[in-house]
Amino acid sequence: MWDSRIKRTILISVLSLFGLVLLIYEYGIIISRDNYAPGTWINGHYFGMKPVKSAEEELYENPADYVLEVKFRDADYQIHGHDIDLNYSFTEDLEKIKNGQVAYLWPESFFVPGYEIEKKITYNEAKLIDLVESFDSMRPENMKEPENPTIELGKDGIVVAVAQDPGSVIEDTDGVIAAIEKSVMNEEPRLDIEEEGFYKISEYTVDSAKVKKCVDYCNTIVGLDVIYQYADTEIALEPFQLYGVIKISDTYDTIISKQRVAEILEGFARLHDTYSSIRKFKNHNHDLVTVTNSDYGWEMDVEKETDSLYSDLIHHRGMRRPPEFIHSGFTYGKNGDDIGGTYAEVDLNAQMMYYYKNYRLVLNTEVVTGNVNLGRSTPPGIYDVDYHQSPATLKGEDYETKVTYWMPFNGGIGFHDATWRGGFGGDIYLYDGSHGCINMPYYMAEELFMEIEDGMPVIVY
Known part of the structure; x- marks a missing residue:
């Protein structure tokens, strides 16, 4: 008797459990028809038994918060999401996940790894192009050609190449627009146009081989010891004077200009020649007397010395000697005193x-x-x-x-x-x-x- 009761109780329990499972299964089928199946995870969020719309709302990101900073050489600009009708949407992928789930197989969802999806980014391309083309930095009339480096003599007497204005010419404006579009699609916060290599580069830079060769040549000339002897006094040509005889072309070719050598020596002679000059002379009584008629003093023969110095320079020769003179004095001291x-x-x-x-x-x-x-x-x-x-x-x-x-x-x-x-x-x-x-x-x-x-x-x- 007891055995029959036990069997009956067991049977009722099994049938009840089966009925409960069947009820749960049927409920899962019903709920999964319009919602995600129980056990569904998307981008780390649990959306089981929730509709697609609920998932959209929870994953929503406001595109108006997006800002792309575009850095040009001469200015910075910002592109806001609302400027280009930027829009983010997960709908397509969310619906794809929902449509891929079979209601009567909803228990499988508990054994499926979480889904990872990317939002779909869209924007108004025409608005973006119009906005970028309105930037002052993108207007041809505002672009400045890059300048080649200059060759300059520093205060330390060393010749160097000095970089000049790199300019602001953008030759591939379409490429700039494409780079901005890519940054928007990748949700990047910043785009540097210079780093992207869109600017026109000058024909020569401080690192160009011809520029370096030019600098080396100039330093060879400037570094020569060119010393003129006036009696016991030695007067050296300064670096700026030696640099002044070098003629540098737009393509950084160099020559020693004989005309410039003559001009430098003419200036040197004006500074140091004393022949026929008016002198203030302190006599035996310590009175200051003015002597105007003079057939005495130093006078460089600029024409002959130009030939001599030009030959020295083109052969990169330093020298220490008297210059070619028309007239020679007896002595030469401080401030050009040739009476002594x-x-x-x-x-x-x-x-x-x-x-x-x-x-x-x-x-x-x-x-x-x-x-x-x-x-x-x-x-x-x-x-x-x-x-x-x-x-x-x-x-x-x-x-x-x-x-x-x-x-x-x-x-x-x-x-x-x-x-x-x-x-x-x-x-x-x-x-x-x-x-x-x-x-x-x-x-x-x-x-x-x-x-x-x-x-x-x-x-x-």
């Missing part, structure tokens, strides 16, 4: 002669200069001693005079002894002066002759 401390000074009014050696007064004496009344006044000026001779015969139209010491400095005018004179100084020169020479007492002429040097300056005032 060794010179003879003749004061016509005082009828005195002074000889300084190394800034020390060695001798001074009364003299007789050219006869004023006969129009033979000794001409003022600065001269240099041509030579010194002993003995000598001085000849003129109406005279021939033998002297022991003769030291000419201005053609036929010079220092000499005048043994026929009984006196010197005072106003003798006014009525009984010389033919223009500086007449000196014998022993003073002798001493001067022993001290004097050829080329030494003589100042007459």
Whole structure:
């Protein structure tokens, strides 16, 4: 009896369980007809027994929040989602998943891995193109051609290539639009037009082989030691002067321009030549006197020196030598002082002669200069001693005079002894002066002759 009861209870339980399972299964079929099957996961979200619309709402992203920053060389622009009717949609893939599920097989969903889907991105292409073409940076009239580098001499005396304005020319504007469209489709936040390589590049850059060769050549010339010797003073051409003789073409070819060499030397000569210049001279009384008539000083022969220096430069030769001179002085010191401390000074009014050696007064004496009344006044000026001779015969139209010491400095005018004179100084020169020479007492002429040097300056005032 008990066995039959147990069997009946078991049968009822089994039938009840089967009925419950069948009920659940039938419910799953019914619910899965318009909804996702139970156990459905999409993009990490559980959508079992939920309709497609519910999934759309939960996965929705607002396209208006999207902003693409487009960086040009000269400006930055922003493209907002609403500017181009940007739209995001998962509908197609969501419906595809739903349509792929069979209602009576809904239990399979519990054994299917979660689905991963991508949203579909759409935009108004015409609006995007119009917007991009409206950017100032995309307008041809606003684009600037790239500039080639310049070759410049730095303050340190080194020649370098200096990059110039890279310009803003975009040759492939369609390519820019395509790159922006791609960025929108990939939801990228930023696009750099320069990094994408859309800008026109200058024909030459600082890294171009010809530019580097040009720089190397210029530094070779600028680095030469070109030193001119004026007596014991050395004057070097500065880097900017040497750089100035190089002619560089638009294609970075280089030559030494002979015309520029001449121009540099003309400027150098104007700065350092002293010949025929007006001088302020501090005399024996420490008075400042102006001497205008000068046949003394340094004068470069620019034409000849141009040939010499040009030859040195084209052969990349440095040098240390005197330049080609038309006139040479005796000394050359600070600020172009070519009188220095060794010179003879003749004061016509005082009828005195002074000889300084190394800034020390060695001798001074009364003299007789050219006869004023006969129009033979000794001409003022600065001269240099041509030579010194002993003995000598001085000849003129109406005279021939033998002297022991003769030291000419201005053609036929010079220092000499005048043994026929009984006196010197005072106003003798006014009525009984010389033919223009500086007449000196014998022993003073002798001493001067022993001290004097050829080329030494003589100042007459």
